[in-house]
Amino acid sequence: xxxxxxxxxxxxxxxxxxxxxxxxxxxxxxxxxxxxxxxxxxxxxxxxxxxxxxxxxxxxxxxxxxxxxxxxxxxxxxxxxxxxxxxxxxxxxxxxxxxxxxxxxxxxxxxxx
Amino acid sequence: xxxxxxxxxxxxxxxxxxxxxxxxxxxxxxxxxxxxxxxxxxxxxxxxxxxxxxxxxxxxxxxxxxxxxxxxxxxxxxxxxxxxxxxxxxxxxxxxxxxxxxxxxxxxxxxxxx
Numbered sequence: 001x002x003x004x005x006x007x008x009x010x011x012x013x014x015x016x017x018x019x020x021x022x023x024x025x026x027x028x029x030x031x032x033x034x035x036x037x038x039x040x041x042x043x044x045x046x047x048x049x050x051x052x053x054x055x056x057x058x059x060x061x062x063x064x065x066x067x068x069x070x071x072x073x074x075x076x077x078x079x080x081x082x083x084x085x086x087x088x089x090x091x092x093x094x095x096x097x098x099x100x101x102x103x104x105x106x107x108x109x110x111x112x113x
Numbered sequence: 114x115x116x117x118x119x120x121x122x123x124x125x126x127x128x129x130x131x132x133x134x135x136x137x138x139x140x141x142x143x144x145x146x147x148x149x150x151x152x153x154x155x156x157x158x159x160x161x162x163x164x165x166x167x168x169x170x171x172x173x174x175x176x177x178x179x180x181x182x183x184x185x186x187x188x189x190x191x192x193x194x195x196x197x198x199x200x201x202x203x204x205x206x207x208x209x210x211x212x213x214x215x216x217x218x219x220x221x222x223x224x225x226x227x
Binding site for chain 1: 117146153155156158161205215216219220221
């Protein structure tokens with residue numbers, strides 16, 4: 001069965017520092033992968049997605065992610081974090097016959113001034 | 114453009130009471146979903162619908178029922194609420210097609226069962 005693992009429950013970075021959030025997936029074929037962000041008290045918003053082609057995908061708010069098939073990973077990166085990036089981030093993969101999304105348990109990002 | 118709207122946003126229930134959460138979307142999406150979010154558990158799929166008049170069970174369907182009588186609305190019901198159903202509930206929708214993927218979420222409904 002498809003699954004998504006986000007190894008880091010909580011990460012704290014300083015404002016202006018670089019960020020990498022890890023995501024590992026389990027899927028037999030070429031996966032459809034997503035990163036969503038959830039600000040406090042809000043629903044989830046799509047940051048970026050990977051379906052095929054270029055393994056480095058660009059998203060909104062300056063985020064990017066790299067698909068690495070050999071490592072079954074889809075890590076999210078940002079070169080310079082802003083205080084407004086503090087939120088919870090969810091990695092997801094499409095799974096099952098109906099194309100439902102399977103979410104990881106999330107990584108909470110805190111940003112130090 | 115409202116997107117996905119959930120009502121109510123907050124509700125407190127006593128054990129054994131019933132209630133219905135309403136999700137409405139104005140994007141003409143075929144697929145609609147109900148998730149629950151609990152600390153450290155991520156989002157877990159309760160039920161979903163692939164079109165008007167259809168519903169299907171997700172990962173954690175027990176204790177919940179759903180209906181999709183109109184394409185734009187997806188209702189989640191709790192017939193006899195239990196404290197274990199205290200959670201934040203999110204509705205989401207998307208267009209048809211496995212490659213579309215992108216879900217559009219409501220802002221959530223926080224339910225407390227005492």
